[in-house]
Amino acid sequence: MHTTSAIDHADDMTQTDDDAALEILDGGTDAGWRAAPGARAEYPVFIRNGTDDWHEIDVSIADPVDWVSIKPARLSIAPRAEARTTITFSVPRGTRIAAGDHELRIVLHDFEGTRFGQIVSSVNILPAYNLAMSLSLRGPLLRRGMVDGIVVRCRLINRGNDECSPLLRPDPDASLRFQAPLVRVPAGGDVAFDIEAQWTMDALPSYPRSFIIYGTYQGGEASAAIPWTEIAACLGTALPPLAIPEEFPGILPPRCIVSMAAAPQVERLGEQPAAVAPAVEALAPHASAVRVQINSAPAGHVVHGRRLHPWWPPIERFAGRLVVKPLPSLVAVAIAALVVIALLSQRMAQSPGPDPIGDFALLSHPSASHTARGRIPSISALHRRPSAARTHDGGEAAAVGLPHLPSPHQYYAVATPQRSAAQRPRLVASSGDAWRGWITHVSATNVKVYDPSQRAWRSFMLLPGFRSVYAARPRRQVALSDLRTGAAVQVLYSYIFGMRRAREIDLLSTR
Structure with missing residues (x-):
């Protein structure tokens, strides 16, 4: 077949x-x-x-x-x-x-x-093309902090049986322009993309009713529009202004302005006969007519965008939405952080240590016997009463210049002669200050030391990885874990943001 x-x-x-x-x-x-x-x-x-x-x-x-x-x-x-x-x-x-x-x-x-x-x-x-288009407004187009147009979301739906490549173009009367993207929509496909449309002029002659985009393809054309009322509600005060028409457009062009020339001086001839008067009047020059040009007020440079002030107000409504400015917020956060740090450091410096509880006895310091007659001794520190088992530590305590360590259950007040501020010894480090006393609290980030001569506690901040801990005799570096409550230390410190930071801790004696 x-x-x-x-x-x-x-x-x-x-x-x-x-x-x-x-x-x-x-x-x-x-x-x-x-x-x-x-x-x-x-x-x-x-x-x-x-x-x-x-x-x-x-x-x-x-x-x-x-x-x-x-x-x-x-x-x-x-x-x-x-x-x-x-x-x-x-x-x-x-x-x-x-x-x-x-x-x-x-x-x-x-x-x-x-x-x-x-x-x-x-x-x-045979191919059959059927393209549908829809538009939605995304928001204002910002360039260098100014509104320069709008951002439009365009969606193309191909309801035909072959691939379609439309050519997009704006409405020539919409005062907006954009670069046409190259889009290919497969058969039965759905493609969405953004279009950045810019203003074509600083001032618009009139506001259109809508912004239209056309898409021309093989055998047809699709279009979609966004109402101008929606664009105006989104942009708000950033909407381009209308061009101000000239108030007197056709009165006189500037080139027709004629300056009035000064009339020549004419010699006064006094009384003239009646027959001569018409001749003299004919000889007298006549002034030319004065022509005046009325111009409208000079039009300044109109900018359709509105620049946001970087500082004030911190929150401002712009282009239909609230804009939070970062600079005032960062400054406010920094000031609040400094205030909190200052308050914390002041509170840590003024907070007392734990109140001792026990039976108290007023004892005489060994140096009180040398006090002049008539002078009132002062209580320099509150300590536990030394027990007989710990009297052998007196030599060590005297060597470091601090009273004896108290017993676990008895406290006493040491009476010492009064000293003026000039006579009171004060340790000063080579860089920063020094504080000498007994440790009442120690942790990985903080150490609190009580100074009997100052009758005050001070807290010092320890930075992560702090290792500047040294033993006094012989001088060697020890671990931070060797610091115990009741040990005599000297702390060299400095201030950071109002807080005392320990730079070096010298371990004078241990309990």
Whole structure:
């Protein structure tokens, strides 16, 4: 069996059964099988019987589809004769059937199901474009802190059966321009992107009713608009102003201004005869008319944007939303942090240590015997009463210049002669100050020392990784864990943001 064809796609139509008794012919068209979505296309198909027998056949599509039909499907062909049937293409609109070539197989069977043969051909589905566009306002376009236009969100929906590449352009009367992006929307696809539209002039002659964007594609054009009232509500005071028309546009151009020339001096001739007066009047020069130009007020440079002040007010409504300025906020946070640090340092410096509890006894300091008669001794410190078991520590305490350590359950007040501020010894470090006394509290970040001579506690901050702890005899570096409550130390310190920071701790004695 062999297929003959006079159309262009005859090379693509292939008869698969060479020994078949029936031959399939087309209608002799020159355009091939083509179908457009939404339209109906019909093509004749002829089947020739090359035998001497009658044949009852059934014509069908091997892979049935709902948009291809053959009528009539059953034929009775006489010997050496031809029969005609019609193939109809009804391609629906939309994205379900893509544009391009689709393969078809036409099969011949008899009424009992015996196959006589088949032919493979193709139909070309023409492209159909249908593009939908929508716009939404994202907000103002900021350039160097000023509003220079708007940002628009554009969405393109391709409801056709082929890829679409629209060319976007703005409405020429909208006073906005943008660079057209290159967008490709596949068949049945959905693409969204931002468009930055800038003002074309500083002052607008009038406000349009809407901002429109057009998208031109193959065979059509899509458009969408944003109402101007929505743009005005978003931009607020940053909206471009209207151009002020000239108050007197056609009174006089500037080149027509004529300055009045000074009239020449005329010598006074006194009393003239009546006959001479007309001659003298004719000789007198006449002043030219004065022409005045009225100009409108000079128009200053109009800037459609409004620059935000970086400091005041800290919160300002701009372009329809509240804008929090970072500089005032950072300054306020820094001032609040400094105030908190100063209050904490003052509180730590003034906070007393734990109040000693126990029985008290007023004892005399050994140096009180040398006090002059009539002078009142003063209580320099509050300590525990030394027990007999710990009297051997007196030599060590005297060596460091501090009273004896108290016993666990008894306290005493040491009476010492009064000393003036000039006579009181004070240790001064080479850089910063020094504080000598007993440790009442120690941790990884803080140490509190009580000075009997000052009758006060002081707290010192320890930075992370603090290691400047040294033993007095012999001088060597020790660990921070060697500092215990009750140990005599000397702290060299300095101030950071109002807080005392320990620079070095000298361990004088331990309990």
